[in-house]
Amino acid sequence: MAKRIDVSDLNIYYGNFLAVENVNVSIEPRSITALIGPSGCGKSTFLRSINRMHEVIPGGRVEGKIVMDGQDLYGADVDPVDVRRQIGMVFQRPNPFPTMSIYENVAAGIRLNNKRMRKSDLDDLVERSLRGANLWNEVKDRLNRPGAGLSGGQQQRLCIARAIAVEPDVLLMDEPASALDPISTLAIEDLMADLKERFTIVIVTHNMQQAARVSEQTGFFNLSGVGQPGRLIEFNPTEKIFSNPDQKATEDYISGRFG
Amino acid sequence: MSQTSTAPAPTGSSAPAPRRGERARRLPNWSPWAVFLGAAAVVGVLWPVFDLNIALFVLYTVVLGTLAVYLLTRTVEGPRRATDRLVTCLVVSAFGLAMVPLVSLVWEVVSRGAARLDGEFFNSSLVGIVGEGGGAYHAIMGTLIITALTTLISVPIGLMTAIFLVEYARGRLKRAITFLVDVMTGIPSIVAGLFAYALFAIFFGPGIRLGVMGAIALSVLMIPVVVRSAEEVLKLVPNELREASYALGVPKWRTIVKVVIPTSIAGLGTGVTLAIARVVGETAPLLITLGITNATNLDAFDGRMATLPVYAYYQLTQPGVPPQFATDRAWTAALVLIILVMGLNVVARLISRFFAPKTGR
Ligand SMILES: Nc1ncnc2c1ncn2[C@@H]1O[C@H](COP(=O)(O)OP(=O)(O)OP(=O)(O)O)[C@@H](O)[C@H]1O
Ligand SMILES: [Mg+2]
Numbered sequence: 001m002a003k004r005i006d007v008s009d010l011n012i013y014y015g016n017f018l019a020v021e022n023v024n025v026s027i028e029p030r031s032i033t034a035l036i037g038p039s040g041c042g043k044s045t046f047l048r049s050i051n052r053m054h055e056v057i058p059g060g061r062v063e064g065k066i067v068m069d070g071q072d073l074y075g076a077d078v079d080p081v082d083v084r085r086q087i088g089m090v091f092q093r094p095n096p097f098p099t100m101s102i103y104e105n106v107a108a109g110i111r112l113n114n115k116r117m118r119k120s121d122l123d124d125l126v127e128r129s130l131r132g133a134n135l136w137n138e139v140k141d142r143l144n145r146p147g148a149g150l151s152g153g154q155q156q157r158l159c160i161a162r163a164i165a166v167e168p169d170v171l172l173m174d175e176p177a178s179a180l181d182p183i184s185t186l187a188i189e190d191l192m193a194d195l196k197e198r199f200t201i202v203i204v205t206h207n208m209q210q211a212a213r214v215s216e217q218t219g220f221f222n223l224s225g226v227g228q229p230g231r232l233i234e235f236n237p238t239e240k241i242f243s244n245p246d247q248k249a250t251e252d253y254i255s256g257r258f259g
Numbered sequence: 260m261s262q263t264s265t266a267p268a269p270t271g272s273s274a275p276a277p278r279r280g281e282r283a284r285r286l287p288n289w290s291p292w293a294v295f296l297g298a299a300a301v302v303g304v305l306w307p308v309f310d311l312n313i314a315l316f317v318l319y320t321v322v323l324g325t326l327a328v329y330l331l332t333r334t335v336e337g338p339r340r341a342t343d344r345l346v347t348c349l350v351v352s353a354f355g356l357a358m359v360p361l362v363s364l365v366w367e368v369v370s371r372g373a374a375r376l377d378g379e380f381f382n383s384s385l386v387g388i389v390g391e392g393g394g395a396y397h398a399i400m401g402t403l404i405i406t407a408l409t410t411l412i413s414v415p416i417g418l419m420t421a422i423f424l425v426e427y428a429r430g431r432l433k434r435a436i437t438f439l440v441d442v443m444t445g446i447p448s449i450v451a452g453l454f455a456y457a458l459f460a461i462f463f464g465p466g467i468r469l470g471v472m473g474a475i476a477l478s479v480l481m482i483p484v485v486v487r488s489a490e491e492v493l494k495l496v497p498n499e500l501r502e503a504s505y506a507l508g509v510p511k512w513r514t515i516v517k518v519v520i521p522t523s524i525a526g527l528g529t530g531v532t533l534a535i536a537r538v539v540g541e542t543a544p545l546l547i548t549l550g551i552t553n554a555t556n557l558d559a560f561d562g563r564m565a566t567l568p569v570y571a572y573y574q575l576t577q578p579g580v581p582p583q584f585a586t587d588r589a590w591t592a593a594l595v596l597i598i599l600v601m602g603l604n605v606v607a608r609l610i611s612r613f614f615a616p617k618t619g620r
Contacts, residue, residue, distance in 0.1 A: 056505060058429060085508030095499040098616035099521045109507040112517050148616065159503070166507055 002029035002200045003069045003086075003169040005050065010066065011229075012042065012049050015059035019045045021229035023064075025219060032192055032201045034211035034238065037221030038253065042230030043204045044092070046221070047172050050202065051087035052080040068170070085113075088168035092175040094155035096147035096162070103143040105158055106130060109166035125165055132195070133161035134187045153184030160191065164199070171195065173203040177210065189214050208254060212242050220250045284335055291328050291344065298324035321352050365597070372594030375587045380595075384565075385553035391584045395592050397555035398570035401470070402599070404559055405549070405566055406539050408474035409481055414531055416478075417485025424486070425493040426515055443483035451479040452544025459548075468550040470559025473566070476544035481534050488530030492523045525614035532607035536600045542568035567596045 005027040012020040020042035027033050035043045048054040049062050052073065066073045073083050096105045106126045110117055117125070126143070130136040135157040139150070147158055156176060163171060173192075177185040192201055192214050205211050211218055219235040234247045245251050302319045305311070311319070325348040333341035384397035424436060455476035459467050496519050504514040520527070550563040551573050571592040578585030 051506065053502060053506060056502065081505075081508055081510050084506055089506035091499060091503065091506075093499060095497070095503045097500060097503065097518060097522070099518075099524075108504075109509075112504060112507060112509040112513060114513075146616070162503075162507070 002196075002198060004029045005170065005200065006065075006067045007050075008065045008067075010046075010049065010062065010064035012045050012054060013059075013061050013063075014045075014057065018229040020049075020221075021231050023232045025232060025235050027200060027202060028217065029200045030196055030198075031216040032196050032203060032214050033217045033219065034215035035202065035204045035219045035221060036206070036208065036211050036253070037230070037233075038223065039206075040230075041221040041223045043221050044174050045230075046232075047174055047202060047204055048089075050170070050172055051089055052083045053089065055080065085166065086168055087170040087172060088163035088166060090156075090160050090163050090171070090173040090176050092178060094152060094159050094179075096150070096155050096158050098146070098148045100147055101144045102139050102147045102150070102158060105147040106161045106165050108162055129161040129165040132164050132191070133157045134191050135161055153180045153187075156180060156184070157188065157191075160188070164195065168199065170200040170202070173201065175204050175206065178206065185210070208242075212238060218242070220245075220247070220253065222249050222253065286332060286335055290331070291324075291348075294327045294331060295320065295324035298327055321348075321355075325349070325352070368590060368594050368597055371587070372590040372592075375591040376594060380588070380591055384555045386555075388553070389579065390581065393584075393588065395565075395567065395570055395588065395595065397552070398565040398567045398592065399595065400555065400557055401549070401564040401566040402539065402568075402596075404557060405470055405473050405477065405545070405564065406535060408471065408559055409477040409538060410531070410535055412474060412478040413481040413485055413534070417482045417531075417534075418489050418527065420482070420486045421489035421493055422515060422519075424490055426511070426519070440483045440486050443479070444487065446479065448476075448480055448541050449543040449547070451476045452547040454479060455544065456547050468548065468563045469561070470549060470556075470564045472548035473545045473564070474559065476548050477538045477541055480541065480544070481538045484534040484537055485531060488534065489527055492526030492530060493519060495526065496522050522616060525611045525616075528610035528614060529607045532603050532610060536603040536607075539599060539603070540568055540596055542572060545569050546572065567592050567599075571596070 007023050007025045007027075010020070010023040011018060012023075023046060035047065037043055045054065050066060050073075054060045054062060062074060064074075068086070072078065097108060100108060103126055104111065106129050107122055110122065110125070127136060127140075130139065135154060138154060139145075139158075147155065150158060156179070160173075160176070177188050180188065189210065192203065195201060203211075203215065215238045217235065218238045218241040220233045220241065221230050222233045223230050234241065234245060234250045236246065240246075241250060242254060245254070251257075299320045302311070302316055302323060305319075306316060325345065328348060329341050329345045332344045379392060380394040380396075381399065382396055383392070383394040385393045385395075420436070420440070424433060428436060455472045456467075458475070459469065459472050463469075500518055500522060501514055504518045505511070509517070545566050546569055549566060549569065551569050552563040552565050556562060556564050571589045574585040574589035574592065578589075
């Protein structure tokens with residue numbers, strides 16, 4: 001079940017350092033939202049604050065509100081573990097569990113949480129997730145081999161399969177294709193197009209064409225200077241951002257002009 | 260193909276660099292060996308003249324050989340390769356020097372201890388033995404029991420401390436605990452023994468001797484070793500794996516139990532095994548806390564127990580008359596101890612081999 005996310009007045013800190021300032025945005029369900037911007041402007045930081053992974057970092061804290069379908073994710077009575085069960089994440093670098101086989105990696109969300117499930121149901125789930133991540137045909141004969149023995153692109157798709165196996169409502173992807181060849185990148189983009197039927201997807205990317213190809217909405221983050229907090233400069237439908245953006249900075253960034 | 264003006268010109272005019280095509284003069288690979296053989300022969304001839312012994316013979320051969328290799332290489336191949344050879348000679352000599360005590364120790368213990376490495380040594384205690392025969396069954400069992408108990412106490416405490424330090428502790432508390440563990444690492448073993456003795460003396464009065472006392476004394480020595488090695492190993496687990504687990508909605512403690520520990524199990528096992536090997540040969544604390552006995556006592560909660568190091572100590576220092584038989588038993592006890600430690604090291608290697616995460620396709 002895809003869900004809508006409303007962010008208001010969000011400030012994100014690392015200790016005393018304000019990394020991202022005053023973000024206000026609404027992320028639509030069943031759509032892909034792309035975040036672009038120069039390196040170090042706080043895209044990853046913002047993404048990680050959505051599923052409360054930011055506070056895992058010592059000193060990491062957040063001010064403001066993130067509401068998902070009426071539920072305040074940073075409410076006093078909300079358990080971050082529950083939030084992360086609803087909002088899955090795929091990291092920039094593939095990180096399969098090295099001690100687990102391909103099968104176990106996909107089943108990790110179930111197994112690590114000690115959920116009981118019949119073997120046949122689990123088999124089904126693993127197959128469904130691997131098919132969903134466009135990896136099934138490549139690994140169906142070696143499900144019991146270690147996940148770390150796959151190629152980088154396959155590992156990334158394995159991580160996507162692992163993330164969708166727990167059936168989250170929202171999927172966050174931090175530069176999922178930055179280390180991949182064009183073919184794997186295309187596979188992942190196709191995958192995202194499939195997945196958006198069921199999930200709300202937020203993706204960080206440095207690849208403008210990718211943002212233009214896959215997303216409905218695009219947000220542009222920017223920094224006014226070194227040591228300054230990053231800000232969400234513009235948030236608009238992708239078509240508008242890439243054809244006729246409201247802000248001069250957005251246009252400069254997209255067309256590759258700076259300063 | 261002549262050199263252009265931009266190419267760096269040779270700096271030293273006295274030693275022109277060999278041009279391309281012109282073969283640099285090289286000594287054959289076996290030449291250093293031949294030089295050293297020659298040096299050995301020269302020193303050998305001088306042996307009767309200067310009344311050398313074997314140590315001096317080796318020393319002179321190495322010094323003479325190194326000098327000769329250096330000078331020969333310098334004249335034939337030039338200073339750069341000569342320095343290379345000189346340093347090689349120094350490094351190899353240093354390695355040889357480091358091996359001398361190790362090899363001679365093993366040689367000494369094996370040659371002296373092999374005599375009594377028989378069935379009786381492993382099957383009988385010292386009850387009723389005056390002179391020949393007897394064994395160390397009671398001491399071997401004592402060492403195994405005490406070591407097992409020590410491991411049982413130290414490993415959970417040590418591992419949990421390491422997990423706390425790596426996964427939970429922050430700031431001042433973390434620094435304080437790390438400091439205390441460092442201090443503990445440096446505690447002299449006799450102090451650990453006195454600590455255990457003093458602790459038990461409070462409850463049971465002076466003169467108390469118990470197996471557990473020894474285990475506690477050894478734990479004081481073993482815990483910091485376990486903490487240190489486990490800490491290093493846990494730090495090696497990439498943060499990405501923890502985050503991957505959190506992102507699946509797995510709570511922190513379960514992430515530690517099911518992701519962090521399995522990932523580092525090989526290193527943890529190796530560290531624990533090496534820590535056991537460290538304490539298995541401790542003597543001083545056991546001397547105070549366990550004492551010695553001639554009879555077999557397998558109950559660590561009741562009275563004195565024998566252990567191999569203490570057994571070896573008493574056999575050597577209070578051998579009785581004639582001393583020969585007890586001295587032999589002492590050497591065999593030492594040999595068994597060395598075999599035990601070596602066995603533990605082999606186990607450590609096997610653990611790290613078999614439990615390491617597999618990446619093969
Ligand atoms: N663990 C951290 N501790 C302190 N500061 C951090 C930490 N991680 C990131 N920052 C800072 O926060 C700011 C935003 O970083 P972030 O990783 O979100 O950038 P990004 O937009 O994802 O960049 P990139 O495109 O290079 O991935 C940067 O100034 C960075 O130095
Ligand atoms: Mg980033």
